[in-house]
Amino acid sequence: MDSQTLMMLSEQYIAHTYARYSILLVRGKGTRVWDKDGKEYLDFVSGLAVCNLGHCHPKVVKAIQDQAEKLIHVSNFYYIEPQIQLASLLCKNSFADKVFFCNSGAEANEGAIKLARKFGREKLDGERYEIITMERSFHGRTLATLTATAQEKFHKGYSPLMPGFKYIPFDDPEAVRNAIDSKTCAVMLEPIQGEGGVNCPSEGYLKAVQEICDEKGILLIFDEVQVGMGRTGKLFAYEHEGIEPDMMTLAKSLAGGVPIGALLIKKDLAESFKPGDHASTFGGNPLATAAGVAALTALLEEGMLENCQKVGSYFLSRLEGIKKEFSFIQEVRGKGLILGMELKMEGGTIVKEMMQRGFLINCTMGNVLRFLPPLIVTKEEVDQMVEALEEVFKGSLAHGA
Numbered sequence: 001m002d003s004q005t006l007m008m009l010s011e012q013y014i015a016h017t018y019a020r021y022s023i024l025l026v027r028g029k030g031t032r033v034w035d036k037d038g039k040e041y042l043d044f045v046s047g048l049a050v051c052n053l054g055h056c057h058p059k060v061v062k063a064i065q066d067q068a069e070k071l072i073h074v075s076n077f078y079y080i081e082p083q084i085q086l087a088s089l090l091c092k093n094s095f096a097d098k099v100f101f102c103n104s105g106a107e108a109n110e111g112a113i114k115l116a117r118k119f120g121r122e123k124l125d126g127e128r129y130e131i132i133t134m135e136r137s138f139h140g141r142t143l144a145t146l147t148a149t150a151q152e153k154f155h156k157g158y159s160p161l162m163p164g165f166k167y168i169p170f171d172d173p174e175a176v177r178n179a180i181d182s183k184t185c186a187v188m189l190e191p192i193q194g195e196g197g198v199n200c201p202s203e204g205y206l207k208a209v210q211e212i213c214d215e216k217g218i219l220l221i222f223d224e225v226q227v228g229m230g231r232t233g234k235l236f237a238y239e240h241e242g243i244e245p246d247m248m249t250l251a252k253s254l255a256g257g258v259p260i261g262a263l264l265i266k267k268d269l270a271e272s273f274k275p276g277d278h279a280s281t282f283g284g285n286p287l288a289t290a291a292g293v294a295a296l297t298a299l300l301e302e303g304m305l306e307n308c309q310k311v312g313s314y315f316l317s318r319l320e321g322i323k324k325e326f327s328f329i330q331e332v333r334g335k336g337l338i339l340g341m342e343l344k345m346e347g348g349t350i351v352k353e354m355m356q357r358g359f360l361i362n363c364t365m366g367n368v369l370r371f372l373p374p375l376i377v378t379k380e381e382v383d384q385m386v387e388a389l390e391e392v393f394k395g396s397l398a399h400g401a
């Protein structure tokens with residue numbers, strides 16, 4: 001079936017929750033993807049921070065193939081070998097002592113919210129269930145996580161929202177201190193806000209929030225669904241700050257493209273979850289966790305974190321360079337290979353023009369171009385993308401931007 005017919009059928013049969021671009025991607029390798037008509041694209045989206053290892057990493061492909069021949073799924077009533085391996089690897093490489101597996105970022109955050117409430121009731125003084133979250137945050141689309149997401153546009157049409165959340169400005173430690181009251185059990189935030197526009201907090205902010213949480217005896221939850229798994233140049237973004245949360249959520253890139261989510265927890269806190277308290281049929285399923293073991297091992301062993309740091313700072317300097325040329329660029333920001341370019345105009349047409357030239361980039365918040373290439377991207381590929389962007393920007397100037 002040709003791509004036009006398939007896209008028509010998609011419109012007919014698939015719920016219209018996505019505004020899709022008119023391309024149908026059928027193949028990927030490393031930093032590149034191809035559409036059904038054979039056109040090649042350099043991918044600076046990575047399935048929105050999922051394909052950190054590049055598309056179809058051979059070790060992930062092999063792990064999926066091998067596991068699919070042995071055992072695809074069994075219930076969590078039984079022990080599951082790759083699940084045990086992935087949990088051990090995650091704990092050995094992070095602050096955490098225990099992992100709860102699930103299938104997505106939203107589900108991992110749901111787990112964090114439930115555990116924070118349970119711990120708050122059982123172990124903290126009084127009736128503590130409220131969670132403080134940040135303006136411009138993004139935590140998912142389930143009812144609890146979209147309520148945790150402090151952006152009104154995601155709430156529209158879904159009221160009544162869940163009680164028990166309080167919103168404050170990001171990057172303001174005093175706002176955290178002032179918001180904590182006798183009902184607060186936790187503060188939840190993204191170390192760098194992804195969907196909210198690649199917003200990086202000032203140096204020392206995360207440490208200050210951790211100190212406030214410790215002082216008040218409440219929990220600190222980091223949502224590293226987008227910035228975890230090497231995206232910022234360290235395995236986890238919190239490592240840059242020399243601090244540790246009590247819980248952290250992961251998903252997206254954890255299994256190299258296979259759906260997975262994980263809630264990483266410190267030991268004392270994890271004890272509040274008893275058998276029967278929380279569950280997920282597919283959580284930690286053999287296929288997903290086998291892919292996860294292969295993905296995490298490749299990430300740690302193949303120099304991807306180093307490449308992310310090196311190419312990431314080169315990329316940032318290239319973007320800062322073109323900022324000087326075009327007055328409609330407001331700001332360039334980010335860390336490692338999550339970079340944002342805020343424009344003084346809408347970014348949607350720029351994305352479309354880049355796509356025509358064979359480059360996939362993303363735009364969030366309407367005017368922030370977001371770059372999330374695989375962590376194996378080279379300086380030469382960055383140069384190609386930046387040169388194409390300059391050309392598109394010159395065209396925009398000619399059209400009166």
Ligand SMILES: Cc1ncc(COP(=O)(O)O)c(C=O)c1O
Binds near residue numbers: 104224
């Ligand atoms: C920081 C963050 N948390 C949670 C989510 C939700 O993840 P999922 O779409 O897997 O539910 C996202 C998705 O973009 C995210 O960026």
